[in-house]
Amino acid sequence: MNNGICILPIHGIGEVQPGDNLADMLVDALRRHDMAFESGDVLVVTQKVISKAEGRLVNLETVEPSHMARMAALQGRKDAAYYEVVLRESRRIVRMDRGVLITETHHGFVCANAGVDESNVPGEHCVTLLPIDPDASAMRLRLALRDRCRVDVAVIISDTFGRPWREGQVNVAIGVAGLAPLVDYVGQQDSYGYTMHASVIAVADELASAAELVMGKVDRVPAAVVRGYSVTPSDNGARVLIRAPERDLFR
């Protein structure tokens, strides 16, 4: 039974601080478990640790809330400074109800509260923001691993998003380096000779979802290695996963 893939959690990375060298921390954590990155691996890292390493943290006590942030706080269960940060991270409000904001971030991602997150952050008043350019963050980590270990590792930065129509959140890719986020079967023939018209698979999102299965929200496993997946190389980055409004029949 060949062509299987394995998903390995990276335990024991430790607390990530602004300025930390995440590549070193990941390599060291693996080594403590007698493991190492191998060329062809896909590394999935949560947005949370990338944002911490990049110093994308805001102390809510330093934030002056606007009128709209105070309106949101009246309906929701977070304080006005939190909503102010969400509004600053957003390009557009898709929906706002009962203190939940679905917004489009400056990157173009549509998610709850613009990805601003209070969980797994030290300090009572501290939140993380999404990386400014998650594709660039992923590429930096990919290059750092190449420099340090001479391995060709694709990198996915993941975050947990809600979806329309369906309950529950899933991990998706917000930053990608070294692999094609979309694999296109259009024009290929299936096993009966039927030419497929609409089979573009968002493999970066599927890889991010697969990694989430070994992470666990409360277990502090912010990274995983997917081993054995046959990567399609690309430097497109995760921005190809953002659907143009005029192509989006679901909107």
Place this chain on the structure above:
Amino acid sequence: MNNGICILPIHGIGEVQPGDNLADMLVDALRRHDMAFESGDVLVVTQKVISKAEGRLVNLETVEPSHMARMAALQGRKDAAYYEVVLRESRRIVRMDRGVLITETHHGFVCANAGVDESNVPGEHCVTLLPIDPDASAMRLRLALRDRCRVDVAVIISDTFGRPWREGQVNVAIGVAGLAPLVDYVGQQDSYGYTMHASVIAVADELASAAELVMGKVDRVPAAVVRGYSVTPSDNGARVLIRAPERDLFR
């Protein structure tokens, strides 16, 4: 490095015909590769083979298209009989444009063309429909594997859905037996003592996505085993993944 999971494709199942015993075919395919199901495994099977085994096939030559189906065919690239089948499988049309129908199926799933599919089906005029009750189909397969092999295997029936906001399709769970599709972290504390409010993860969808990574559209691998994932037992079925409209801020 413990707690890893593996995803193993099941090769060589062969062509599935109406009335076939899928449990037998899966067990035999594994055995030919010196493998067997183990208790705790999650079996992910595509809708396509379930529908074939259950005879959920329609010959388009037998279908009389309605007025609306003929209207859709004027704009799209499929023939009117195809659209007629889509309309019959739908409870509601969410969006209809340029020959693409996003509909809500009778189960409550929102997807393109109500899951009616021409690919990987024998015969020029044949399409598959989604199973009538995918949770029941998953449960039947689960019980058949228990009877035959004395193993406790959770079963997910997967299909490939498009999403709002994001390019590309991903595998999701449309039928589930033996595992909780949603794992709820709400009320648990993270590693800093912050109590999480909104972390319900759709693990059944993540497992389906993970399995897609070893399937491949053109390789005829319609099933995979996820081994090492710690299942939360449940008999809820995939219907808990369908979000009630009044709870759906994304709509």
